[in-house]
Amino acid sequence: MICTACSCLCDDVFIEDGKVLNACKRGFEHISKFKENRAIPRVRGGTVDVDKAIDEALELLKSSKKPAIYGLDTSTVEAQRLAIKIARKLGCFIDDNSSFCLGDFVEMILRKEVPTTTLDDVRDYAYVIIYWGANVYQSLPRHMSKYTYYPRGAKRNRGYDEDRYLVVVDVRKSDIAKLAKKNAKFIKVERDLELVESFIMAAEGKAPKHIEVVEILREMKKSELNVLFGGLGLKYGLGDTKILAEMINKVNSYAPLAFLPAGFHSNMRGFNETLFEDVGFVNKFSFAENRSDQRFAFTELLKEEAIDCAVIVGTDPVASLPFDISRKLAKIKTIVIDPKDTVTAKLADVVIPSAYSGIESGGTMVRSDGVRVKLEPLEKAEIDDVYILKRILEGL
Ligand code: SF4
Structure with missing residues (x-):
């Protein structure tokens, strides 16, 4: 299988007698512990089913005046394309970790x-x-x-x-x-x-x-x-x-x-390439203004209180961003799509649990050098980023 714990996307990892072989410590933990700390569908803290969580996410997005989509660096290219289509349909901001990374x-x-x-x-x-x-x-x-x-x-x-x-x-x-x-x-x-x-x-x-x-x-x-x-x-x-x-x-x-x-999330380059192919920029893009600008970086949008709703996919800004920025998430509506019950998920208005790309879901990722790889999941979950984002795109 291909390890999706970092942008090396090592293609020689395999499992024998239940043991993860060839992976480094980080890859080993990523693969062997994927069943731990999983997200469950929630709306304002109460457990619901996935359909209800998706419906609620749609309601929040439809009533939002200035939404943003953020993350996607551990999602597949196929999911990233759908997220970009949603951003285009909403005329909203889209950004990933690369705006403050590489x-x-x-x-x-x-x-x-x-x-x-x-x-x-x-x-x-x-x-x-x-x-x-x-x-x-x-x-x-x-x-x-x-x-x-x-x-x-x-x-x-x-x-x-x-x-x-x-x-x-x-x-x-x-x-x-x-x-x-x-x-x-x-x-x-x-x-x-x-x-x-x-x-x-x-x-x-x-x-x-x-x-x-x-x-x-x-x-x-x-x-x-x-x-x-x-x-x-x-x-x-x-x-x-x-x-x-x-x-x-x-x-x-x-x-x-x-x-x-050198050094970023598994499919950050995939996000950069997918957005670049579509709009000619790699991140911090506004479909309302049809351009990229530092002001449209997710951290800036939060700092300036320029958004009222965020769809956060596969990333944990509450845990990773400085507190004076991440605390602003409490002032807006947040929809988290993630396999893990992250700190951001615990505080979100809506949580939609997804599959781990590469472990429970196939698709394409782009290595840090631009080489495209096809993921070989161990199992196939019914609900992954593609399923969720397609439902949101169709429901808007
Ligand atoms: S974490 Fe990175 S370096 Fe380690 S096995 Fe996975 S892809 Fe390879």
Whole structure:
């Protein structure tokens, strides 16, 4: 089966004699504990049946003046398409976690502003591997063992022993910097911009402030594929992606360097791609104004009290957003569609229990490198995101 606990979407996980094999600890917990803490259909705290919960959700949406749809990063592409259709029909806002995660990096790739690659090609061909502001040991546990530093690939058959050159850039010595010692280099950055400028200067043949980038560029010259994985640390360190795109393109005038985002929910890229195909933007979109804007990010909508109702799918904003933002959810009507009885579900006006994508429900997801995978569920639940969202779309 395919593990859907993170955007690695590992395809070699299987179950034998009731045991989950090949998964990391996170994947193991995701798969082996999926029956625990399940949501039950509720309306204003009282238990109802699923039909009643869907009817009530429809009533709330019909009476809402400014609704928003939020989440969907663990839903399938098929469910995401339906949610976008609902947003279009309602003329409302739609957003996912990527507006404060790595949506900007995905957008940069979808707009073809930087060269990119696949994780399979990284495993087979990449020599210099840079993790910048991405502690994948925590966020994508098998990233290094399955795709980057450790595995032996078609043209990298000596793996990290001789065929990889790892660079970890972070504000502190992260787990991966501590773990990877062989053919690995750690660069501590106070200001990411200084290192970005150093890469640009070195590629132009000028003396950079961070002198170590000269050696990294020299190593890159030895390979037809090198890759930079950008994480949240890089995004927040830079703020703007323009200078990053300039750096990657400048480096490419000297040696090949592809870019990939690292570290997010299982199908965040699926949401970005699905919305991009439809409206040309990856997140924080208003169908009323037909454009994307920072003001339409779900966190901003809550902060500014710009919505009166939210459909929250497969995410737990009460647990994950800062309290001064998430407490605003108490002022609006909330409809939660989720397999789990999350903190947000416990406080919601309507709860519609759904299936776990990949475990109880099939469909398509998009890996962090844009490769589409078909899920192979262990069992098939009757009520999943697609069923619920289709009912809502038809009922509006
Ligand atoms: S790395 Fe991610 S997808 Fe792979 S087994 Fe672990 S949690 Fe699942």
